[in-house]
Amino acid sequence: AQGVAAEFCKDLPKGGMLHIHHWGTLDRETAQQFLTVVNPTIKVEELLTKFAEGGPSGSLYDDELRQLRDIGSRYPGGAPRYDVLFQTDQNFILDLFFLPGEDLTENHSFARFLGVFTIISNLVFQNSEVDAESMMYDAFFKRAKANKVSYVEISQFQGRGDWLAKLDVWSKQIKQKYGVTAKQLAAFTRVRPPETTRTQAQNLLSLPPSRVLVGVNLLADEAEHPALEKGQTLYALIGNARASGDSALRMSIHAGELGDV
Numbered sequence: 001a002q003g004v005a006a007e008f009c010k011d012l013p014k015g016g017m018l019h020i021h022h023w024g025t026l027d028r029e030t031a032q033q034f035l036t037v038v039n040p041t042i043k044v045e046e047l048l049t050k051f052a053e054g055g056p057s058g059s060l061y062d063d064e065l066r067q068l069r070d071i072g073s074r075y076p077g078g079a080p081r082y083d084v085l086f087q088t089d090q091n092f093i094l095d096l097f098f099l100p101g102e103d104l105t106e107n108h109s110f111a112r113f114l115g116v117f118t119i120i121s122n123l124v125f126q127n128s129e130v131d132a133e134s135m136m137y138d139a140f141f142k143r144a145k146a147n148k149v150s151y152v153e154i155s156q157f158q159g160r161g162d163w164l165a166k167l168d169v170w171s172k173q174i175k176q177k178y179g180v181t182a183k184q185l186a187a188f189t190r191v192r193p194p195e196t197t198r199t200q201a202q203n204l205l206s207l208p209p210s211r212v213l214v215g216v217n218l219l220a221d222e223a224e225h226p227a228l229e230k231g232q233t234l235y236a237l238i239g240n241a242r243a244s245g246d247s248a249l250r251m252s253i254h255a256g257e258l259g260d261v
Contacts, residue, residue, distance in 0.1 A: 058114025
């Protein structure tokens with residue numbers, strides 16, 4: 001949309017954005033900021049090994065792998081820092097933070113989708129002194145505020161220790177700074193054994209109610225791990241707890257995106 005239509009859509013008050021995977025919300029400006037501030041070492045051989053293994057690391061396309069391998073061969077040591085790369089190589093690394101193609105209707109495999117998160121996790125978190133999570137949230141909530149989004153639910157794996165108590169403080173800070181109401185979903189992955197999922201769900205149900213933690217979410221490769229097979233362990237427990245009045249947690253799930261609905 002352009003012109004008047006674009007302004008109208010931007011200014012129109014929005015309802016909520018549900019089931020957000022926060023590290024999938026990056027725009028190019030934020031990704032560029034990460035690369036500049038963190039200045040990661042591009043460990044080419046390590047990345048090539050991860051993508052060769054597949055699985056949770058996902059994959060890159062053959063032409064991308066060739067370009068990555070070429071970077072390793074053209075710089076001393078085969079593992080250059082981002083700031084010493086030529087501009088074209090920096091642009092290539094930045095492009096890896098996103099799925100290829102300007103056409104948003106273009107389809108990509110789930111493995112290539114996972115490849116984005118492998119790049120993010122290997123390049124963004126190299127410098128422990130950089131609070132990448134806060135930078136990411138700041139960029140996301142600024143865009144949400146600018147687009148008149150009033151409510152979001154973010155899917156995130158459970159933390160450790162007093163993470164639940166910290167959620168309330170986090171949500172209040174988001175509301176004060178950006179004017180956006182922020183809630184969270186407890187994320188579970190369908191690739192883990194049922195026993196692990198059951199234990200995690202039982203632990204979650206044993207926690208005190210939270211005004212910020214409002215639901216659960218099951219994620220990962222749906223084609224390889226169908227919802228019908230892998231979702232029952234989690235959702236039977238949560239559903240029973242809701243039916244008996246012991247929990248108010250709601251349920252979100254990836255279903256019908258890749259595999260059988």
